[in-house]
Amino acid sequence: MTTDLTAAARPYSLFLARNLDSGRLEDEILLPMLGKVLNLEDFQTFADWAKIRADEDEAELAKQLRRLRRYVVSQIIVRDLNRISDLNEVTRTITLFADFAVNTALDFAYAYYRDLYGTPMGRYTQSPQHLSVVAMGKAGGYELNVSSDIDLIFVYGESGVTDGRRERENQEFFTKVGQKLIALLNDITADGRVFRVDMRLRPDGDSGALVLSETALEQYLIQQGREWERYAWCKGRVVTPFPNDIKGLVRPFVFRKYLDYNAYEAMRSLHRQIRSEVSKKGMENNVKLGAGGIREVEFIAQIFQMIRGGQMRALQLKGTQETLLKLGGLGVLPAETVETLLAAYRFLRDVEHRLQYWDDQQTQTLPENAEQQQLLAESMGFTDYAAFSDGLNAHREKVNALFNEILSEPEEQADGAAGEWAWVWQRGADETELQGRLKNAGFDAETVAARLENIRNGNKYRHLSAHAQPRFDAVVPLFAQAAASQSNPTETLLRLLDFLENISRRSAYLAFLNEHPQTLAHLAQIMSQSAWVAGYLTQYPILLDELISAQLLDTAFDWSKLAAELSDGLDNCGGDTEAQMDTLRRFQHAQVFRLAVQDLAGLWTVEALSDQLSLLADTVIAAVLPRVWADMPKKHRDTPEFAVISYGKLGGKELGYTSDLDLVYLYDDADPDAQDAYTRLACRLTNWLSAPTGAGSLYEVDLRLRPEGDSGFMAYSLAAFEKYQREKAWTWEHQALTRARFVCGKPEIRTAFDRIRTAILTAERDSDGLKREIIEMREKMFPSHPPADSNVKYARGGVVDVEFTVQYLVLAHSRRYPALLDNYGNIALLDIAADYGLIDKNLAGQCRNAYRFYRLQQHNTKLRDAEKVEVNAELTGHYESVRKLWRDVFGEEVKR
Known part of the structure; x- marks a missing residue:
């Protein structure tokens, strides 16, 4: 069966036919390779590499690497032309082989010169130094063709000297190592070559040093790094196993912290140069560089990486296909655009490979010979070259149209x-x-x-x-x-x-x-x-x-999906606390801005908008809690026995654009270290939510509603919280509890908190005494917040009077009417109270309208440039409705 595979493939590859006919491909080696996907173990067992290195037999190493390439390339050709493998297998197999060849040659070269000069040592660390090899371009992205050259950059950790008797500077030592590595792979022998090695992407190109230290690389990128080098380094991948900080020093050069729209013009400039070359050399039939070719697909993927990669770490990828898929998943590109580009990319890469399979030449130009054209068409599954050309041109036209749309000049x-x-x-x-x-x-x-x-x-x-x-x-x-x-x-x-x-x-x-x-x-x-x-x-x-953004005016907020996106963004920060805090702020700012624009367009009612802003805050807090715990040193357990409770506007789901978050932190953990651990957690959690960073601010957090207020602990055990609520809490604290709700944390604490809240709110109370205390509380506000009619919050008959009335109804009657316990907000609770006959139904309706009106006035003052509320008949009518409700409930007016 496997011989049938080689027979089916050989008409489409002179390289394969030549090596089969010359006996340079032995059946006992090749045929078993055809039935599997090759991996590193297959390369390692092909020859006795350890003995070759021990013998310092350079000629034998060169020979065996070239023999292995012959078999690897032949295996790829046969499997691909028989449609057993897909594009990912083809490019990954040859890239893995390139990684193996580089590391094998490097091990040999390093050992050779170490025996001559000793081990290179770091001047400052006094530790052994190694050469890190960075694969650039297609090799970096696991996208090599069988006939690709490999673009490499050599970097060593630290300057210094070798520790042998024939001392050499590390720069000289690693230059010799690099030169031998290149020769082992690049030199043409009787067995051919392994890979053409291109070093022109290194700093200063051909005129620059062959190798450089990490410090020199960092200084070059900061001081001299050019725009095109950012694109090159985007695919840079360290293929050697040695410890290094190359990723850390390259990332800020490639991926800017802000959205980098300068990338558009830089990419256009690069593309104009390529098009000029294509035109000069008559390369219109080049499936890589011609219009609608492979390079345009790569540029589309990279332009979004360059613009957004600093903000969206999920886009800091190496491969074109994975980047396009991620752009679709993040909603940066429409799904249909991604599908079009991927289909074209796979087709074009398949064509590219078949052009190179023909005679193992690095070419992307369509053949002019009629016989070769027909064979190419057949290898691509077409009956003739005309049909193939139609299919190819259809893909190229789609790519070129998208490319021109995305990277066209400004309107x-x-x-x-x-x-x-x-x-x-x-x-x-x-x-x-x-x-x-x-x-x-x-x-x-x-x-x-x-x-x-x-x-x-x-x-x-x-x-x-x-x-x-x-x-x-x-x-x-x-x-x-x-x-x-x-x-x-x-x-x-x-x-x-x-x-x-x-x-x-x-x-x-x-x-x-x-x-x-x-x-x-x-x-x-x-x-x-x-x-x-x-x-x-x-x-x-x-x-x-x-x-x-296509989502700017889309009011369908999928909070579970948004939470997943936020979680991915935080995970992609690699545990960097500052980066995670910045990610949270950018996420929250984007959603607030989106809601505000929609709000200005009249797409939200105040209540619905507050629900969305509250869901946003819930989402942020839920994302923060596990990250803060993970970031804490000296934890006594893997998962915190902890919960976040919201009060006030967040508790009542009435959050505004600039509202504070009133939070209380509870835990249920008998461990002796619990109090200390959860106090630290509470402090850190508050800091994550409130501290300004380079990306701005998130929320103001107010913890004064916790037991004992500012003099209390940052976090309370459930038992202590319950004891306080039963024995020490003031009536105003029970009023606050009517709006409290669980936000996130351990589910069992939610159950316990709801039980405590229910028990406290349904406790037997002296109705008259409760009325007096609430009236006194309202009167205490007058000196600091005079009840002026122009202030809808504190005016007589305003927001506070509605809220106090509802809180009284909950505290006085929820024992008999448990529906009042549900935290639906003041408007809904007025309706529920009316249904039970606790207040007049018509008056309840008037007060609901009044409360909506007040919130709209407050909202417009913030959002729509309304300097102050106009005191008119409509407003005073609402005040009178609420004052009447107050009189009906409390039996008297509060004193002014």
């Missing part, structure tokens, strides 16, 4: 707009003429002109780089045009200019505005409606990216 319409409004930002413009045109466009001319002049003469603008200033200049007229179409053009433009100045030092954000001019109108519309959102975006300009 031409932007140039027109910039030209039309260029007068706004012209140097040396006549001030009178400028103000006249601004006034005609609807602006407060004097204010805007002064602001523009202030910017032009300011340090930020004058110190912009030669690269950034033209981008800044291009955006100002576009912002003016976008602002002019808003109902408040002056305020809008001033907010846009504040934003522009704030981001001006980050040329990547300026690049975004130049790349996506279609977003400027939307940006102006958002900023015109809300100073708060404008400030939020100015504080977190990374949110610009959300403006081009």
Whole structure:
């Protein structure tokens, strides 16, 4: 059966036929290899590598590596042409062999020179040093072709000298090792070569040192690293087993912490160079470099890695296919786009391989010979070359269309707009003429002109780089045009200019505005409606990216999916606490911004929005708890016996954009170290949620509702919490408990907490005494929060009066009516109380409407630039309804 496989494959490969006919492929070796996927063990058992190294038999090592390559390549060809293997097997097998060949040659070369000069030692650590080999390009991404060269970079840990009698500097020692490694793989002998070795991707290329220390590499990347080198290093993979810090020093060079829209122009520039070469050399039939070829698929995958890889560590991948799949999974690219690109990529790579199978040549150019064309078509499953060409061209056209869509030049319409409004930002413009045109466009001319002049003469603008200033200049007229179409053009433009100045030092954000001019109108519309959102975006300009997200106006928040995405993002931080805290903040900011934009578009009611903001906070806290515990030293158990309880607005699911989180931490653990451990956990958890980082702030956390308030412990045992609630808690603390709920943690604590809460809230109470205490509590607020009608929270008949009334109803009647215990929020609880006849049903409806109205006023004050609540008949009518309810429930007005 296996001989049938070789017979079926040989018409499509001169290389295979030549080696079969010459007897250079022995059946007893090749045929068993055809029935399996080759792995490292197969390579290791092919020859006695240890003896070859011990004998220092360089010629034999070169011979056996070349023999092994012959068999590996033949095995790949036969399995692929018989459609036994897929693309992943083909590229992984040859890449694994390349890794093996590099390490085998390196072991030999290192031992050879160590015997001559001794072991290279680190100058500072005095420890043995080794050469790390970094595979770049296709070798780095496990994407090699059978006839690929391998791009390598050599790095050693530390400078120093060898410890032998013939002392050598480590630089010289490792240069010799590298040269011998290259010769063992690259030199052509009677058995051919193993791989062509290309070292031109090393720092300074052919003119640079063959090897360099980690320190030298880091300094080069920081001081001289060029944009194209970022793309090269994106696939860089250390293939040797020695300890090194190469990944750590390369990552910040490749993946920027912010969204790097500069990558667009850099990638375009690189692609323009390639297209120029293709055109000069007539390489249009090159399936790698021609339009719609393999390189364009790779560029599409890499552009998103470059832009977002610093933010989304899940995108810090090596392979093209895995990157495309991840882009689809993260929603960065539509699923159908990913499927189109993957299908094309696999087809094109299959073609590439068959071109190279023909005569083991590194070629990607379609054949001109009719006979070879027919054989290529048949090997790809087509009846003739015309049908094959149709299939190939269909894939290439789809890839090229997507490539042009994703990496096309910024829209031409932007140039027109910039030209039309260029007068706004012209140097040396006549001030009178400028103000006249601004006034005609609807602006407060004097204010805007002064602001523009202030910017032009300011340090930020004058110190912009030669690269950034033209981008800044291009955006100002576009912002003016976008602002002019808003109902408040002056305020809008001033907010846009504040934003522009704030981001001006980050040329990547300026690049975004130049790349996506279609977003400027939307940006102006958002900023015109809300100073708060404008400030939020100015504080977190990374949110610009959300403006081009397909999910921006999608109100279908799948919180389980979002929680999974957040979890993946945190896991991809590799245990780096700062990176995890930044990931949390970026996730939360993105969801808040998305909700705010939807809110401005009128897509949410206040209640529904509060539900979403509360679910967001729940999701964040639930993600933080296990990470904080995992990050803690000296833990007495693997899983904490701990829970987070929310009070206040989060407890009642009435969270606003800037609400504090009122939290209480409970544990149920008899271990003698429990109090100390959970106190530390509580402190760290609070810090993760509230401390500002480079990515900004998350939440303000208020712990004053815990037992004993600020003087109490950070975390309480369940038993202590229950004892406090039964024996020491004030009535106001039981009022607060009506809105408390479990957020996350150990499920058994949730059960116990609900039991304690129910027991406390349903305890027998003196109704009159309870009324007096609540009335007294309300009166105590007056000195610090006077009940002015313009303040809907503290006004007589306002928010607090509704909340106190509901809390009384829960505390006084939940013993008989357990439905009042459910934490549905004040609006629902008023309805439940009315259903049980505890309050008048019509009045309950009026008070529900009043409460909704109050919350909307509070919300608009924050979001929609409402400076203060207008005291009118509608508002005073709502106040009167709530005051009537208060009188019905408590039997008297509170004293003013």
